[in-house]
Amino acid sequence: MYTKQDLKNMIKEMGIDSTDTVFIHSSMKSIGEVLGGANTVLDSFMEYLVNGLLIIPTHxxxxxxxxxxEYDPSKEPSCVGILTxxxxxxxxxxRxxxxxxxxxxYGNDSIEYVKGEEDVATxxxxxxxxxxxxxxxxxxxLLGVNHIRNTFIHCVEEILQVPNRFTEKPVLFKIVMPDGSLKESHxxxxYNKTTAHISEAYTKLEQAFYDNNVAKQVKFGDAVCILCDANGIFEVTKKVLSHQINCLMELDEIPKEWWL
Structure with a gap:
């Protein structure tokens, strides 16, 4: 049975500082038995990152x-787990x-960090x-999950303008704004015509990340985790895709020499 202090010690052992910005994709069940359950897990990160910023997807x-x-951020549940x-x-x-x-x-500059997302188109x-x-x-x-859940790689692909990643036309959404008004958002x-889950291809980059020291295996409770450097993930992915922009979809295996 892990306590909050046990979990905080594990966060420190990962090499995370209290001032860091940390983004977490998670599987609660992978952690094992925790005194106080999921709330203790969240509290351990929120308290540890006392001068940092904790970010969790609520997709x-x-x-x-x-x-x-109609998207109401105060009511619409997340589809990516209990912790979220x-x-x-x-x-x-x-949110x-x-x-x-x-x-x-939650934490340092959280309001500034999340602003403007009602105006994006992807x-x-x-x-x-x-x-x-x-x-x-x-x-x-990546807490108990792998790079299939690493949404940041979607962002890397957007920055690098990888083709065949979106629907032909946008969907009209209505966002409930803080003042209660509705804002239209397209x-x-x-979407990719060859697969229903684009992110399943991202595991092809796992060894490239390890070999370039931009990701390492760590533990949190019982969970086997991967701790990644966001800038490093971007640079390694950029290097691999420079050889063939859509290689993650077009190749079954990425040549090792593309990242070494």
Missing amino acids: TWKSMSESHN NLFMKKEGVI SLHPTHSVAA PCAVGGCYDRLRERNAKIL VYRH
Whole structure:
């Protein structure tokens, strides 16, 4: 049975500082038994990053659609796990206004960090919340999950303008703004004609990240995790894709010499 202090010690052992910006994709069940459950897990990160910024995805891409197109950030549940749904309801946490790929943030500059997402036209827009991870030299923690859940790589692909990543036309969403008004937002969805899940290809980059020391395996509770450097992930992915821009979809295996 892990205590909050046990978890805080593990965060320190990962090499995370209290001033860091940390983005977490998570699987609660992978952690094992925790005294106080999911709330203790969240509290351990929120308290440890006392002078930093904690960011957790609160995606709604699974529920939002042409027929269910009104996004209310105070009510719409996240489709990416129990920790995400609990986190966005905690005191002091701010949720962004992106209708399909929102994030929630707590800590240093959280309000500034999430602003403007109601004005973007893609899931992980250039200059948006995912791109800002580079500006803050953020760490990305894949807690009990792998790079299939690493949404930042979607952002890298957007920055590098990888083709065949979006629907032909955007979907009209209506975002409930803080004052209660509705703002129309036209946002493209992730789409590729050869696969229903683009991110399944991202595991092809795992060894490239390890070999270039931009990712390492760490532990949190029982969970095997991957701690990544956002800027490093960007540079290695850019290097690989410079050889063939759509290689993650077009090749079954990436040649090792492309990243060494």
